[in-house]
Amino acid sequence: MSSPTAIGILGTGSCLPSNVVTNEEVGTPAGVTDEWIVRKTGIHERRWAKPDEATSGLATTAARRAMADAGIHARDVTLVVVATSTPDSPQPPTATAVAADLGVPSGTPAFDINAVCSGFVFALTTAERMLRGTGGHAVVVGADIYSRTLDPADRSTVVLFGDGAGAVVLGPSTGRGVLATRLASFPEKRDLIRVPAGGSAIPASAESLARGLHYFTMEGRAVREFVESRVGPLIRDFLDAHPTDDARQPHLVPHQANGRMLEALAAHLGFPPTHTHLTVRRYGNTGAASVPITLDHAADRLTPGDLVVLAGFGGGMAAGVALVAWETRRARHHDAGT
Template sequence: MLTLHDTAGPPVAVLGTGSCLPAHVVDNTAVAGPAGVTAEWIAARTGIRRRRWAKPDEATSDLAIAAGRAALEDAGIRAAQLSLVLVATSTPDSPQPPTASLVADELGVEPGTAAFDLNAVCSGFVFALGTAERLLRAAGGHALVIGADVYSRILDPADRRTAVLFGDGAGAVVLGPGRRPTVVASRLATFTEAHQLIRVPAGGSRIPASVGSIDAGLHHFAMEGRAVRDFVLDTVAPAIRGFLADAGAAPDRLAAFVPHQANPNLVADLAAAVGVPAARIAVTGAEFGNTGAASVPVTLDHTRRRLREGDLVLLAGFGGGMSAGFALLRWPRTERTT
């Protein structure tokens, strides 16, 4: 467990946010039939009504670039001013090169600008945020931090545990010098004993791509749904309570709780277990589904329109590994009103 909670180095603030959701809307009816369930079953069990899927010619980098551009514009920062581009994803365009290098090149960063991927599955964005914030405290500059995933490419349409949950998307923030530290504290943890609960078995060095691995469906995303739910409520919830206690923030004092959008029903149960009032929960999963590493920054981008200076915002990611990342933000002054 890694806790970052100090005031060393210059303040680092969230200067801008952005997001990108594909235009193609997929409602529950479209995914229910192949999964052997009904649209009503999906809505009742998950709270998800629809999701967005990338077009055949859209990849993770395309969504990440659009979200990155939106965040840069919101921040009033040029790509040439960036010293770091960090992309959190578990669905890269390809095993190599890093998706971040494609994103950075398309955005037009200066030659030599650091760009790399980070994979902590659905916790990836919060892990990336904590990493970038720490680097900027040490070295200064500006960072573009993106969470992006295209899960529709790795789903088994017949697996009702997964096929009905996921959408595609990307969200981004720009970090840089601010008049107060926006990232008050962060904590990154991985509970490795549960690593088999979420997996894509093939496509790496253990089981390389082959006709046999494809025929066996080993390139599909797989998840032990009930065990994951138990992990969230039995492990993640108390970990969040401990993190908030250590940071000196009571759950009922949060202006917004921005969790990974595993599904709206689970998000509500998690918030109740942590002690966050229902009115403070930020939910986008009903419309966009579970967008992996994109879900926290996408939800933050949609939530920030109602945030005010001084508001405390809790970001909570959890996912494969099994990983959990938390970040407590104190919202800075902003001129944005729409």
């Protein structure tokens, strides 16, 4: 057998809070119905964290499951990266809490990446490049608890978002592994999605709370136009730049922004429903967690050698795409409820 030269995804895991939140629960305070939410978004329910749950806890559980799937132990981990825009606290990095809870060796680098809903693909790209030639293993997590940033009366946001975490283990592969990635930012559009207060520009205060500046805000129509005008063409250009000789249809695992928007995007890019993986119906938009959660759920339908396109996009505005050749994995029965 030849020596491993590529970095591949060796295992996946996810963690969803047990608390199921229905469309009626979020729709009634926002003045919309279950029928309106399903028609506009394709979302039927989502999971919200309980008061005693934090981003690091969901991330750690997802990471442990990915490590078990990959067959590695804490002593094997040489890098921990957590993509989140809802950290446990401004500092220290949430990744340090995850590393401590996992029991990885002291001295192992652990840090956060905030590229909002594109964060997991940014983190995957960073970790893959850091691992080259090292023989090490990285735990890469996307985790967010958006429910604590939502205005209950804002129908454009409160109906969309759920909480959760997804993780992968990256490591040496005898297959083709991560074939290519591309990251992009469009900072001129940065105000389309934001949480205005809580940072150094507008510190948290009684006044900022009274004005609702701690809430997540989004210009929905402009975001949809951004996806159509920037994200779709970016993914198409990426695929054209990295043609493959594989006769099999690639799989698409996109950020779970809005079910209706994703159906249109996949059709435009030529991905049939059988190869477009969606979890938005059950979990809503889970931010940086949505790509790895959906990948974990898709894993049972993937076979060794399948090509998988991971596509994240969102606040910043930013987008990231990765092309991955799937690895051999153990058969398992996935419990999507925990």
